[in-house]
Amino acid sequence: MKRLLLILLLTSLSLGALATTIEVYDFDNPAQERTFKELTSELRCLVCQNQDIADSNAELAQDMRHKVFRMLKDGKSKQEIIDFMVERYGDFVRYKPAFEGRTLVLWIGPFVIFVLAVIFMLRAIRRARQQEERRELSAEQITQAADLLERPSDKSTD
């Protein structure tokens, strides 16, 4: 009896999964389908953490996919659809924020930090080299050192 219940439970669960994941969209042409895929992976699922609407099965994400699909069917361009969503859900809905004054730090910031890091590293390396050079000995010092080193061994051979 328990096993039967388990089987029933598992089949109903998997049926549930099927019912929610399979969505059939009928596109006019391959280009439209490509745009759909691009758009749904660029738009953020607002009720999930860090998922695009292509990946998410949240109900709102499903409905946003439908909306994108309907707008594509109506002949709307990619940019028009993005503008539509941004107008309603703000810049947050975009995984790829627009390149503009407000978002400049976002786009340029990492490169600036990288360049600064390289500069610091080069300076650190140069400083380390200079110290090494300073450590080098003159010819006179080397003979002196050799003398010092040889003396005890001379004694030991005696």
Place this chain on the structure above:
Amino acid sequence: MNKAILPLGIFVALAGLFFYVLQQMGEGEYNPRDIPTEFIGRAAPEFALPELFDPQQQVRPSAYKGKPWLLNFWGTWCPECWREHPYLLQLKARGVPIVGVDWRDERADGQAMLRENGNPFVAVAFDPDSTAAIDWGVYGAPETFLIDADGIIRVKHKGALNETVWREKFARWFEDKQ
């Protein structure tokens, strides 16, 4: 000694920043689930959806121009909406016009909920496919908008309405209806 000052300074600055952000988070800022409020000061998006009880009738925001009114997105699947419901009935008693949007719901469930608990709405749009919800930038329920007499959105509140929220955000638009 000199060498230690720079890293120490950076550490103190970062620690200060983290502490500040933590503090702000405690006050409800920087919530990763919060999305910036768009729409304030913009014209209410128009829709035409069938009425929940009378599908022949259509509910349109433009029909309510002339005085301030509320648009409330709800669904029987949303626990906060049930919690908020008695307060909506209070608002109705004070004469505040509320238009409901029964969002992502079964028609029978929505009807039953309002029949059993009372109907605070002057009209209820039935929106099973998120048509109006997406158009209004809604991403959770309940969500309430205040639209002024000229059809401009003035307030958006996410979460249940209650007296505190009402006084803070909405009351000044309905000064004749306290």
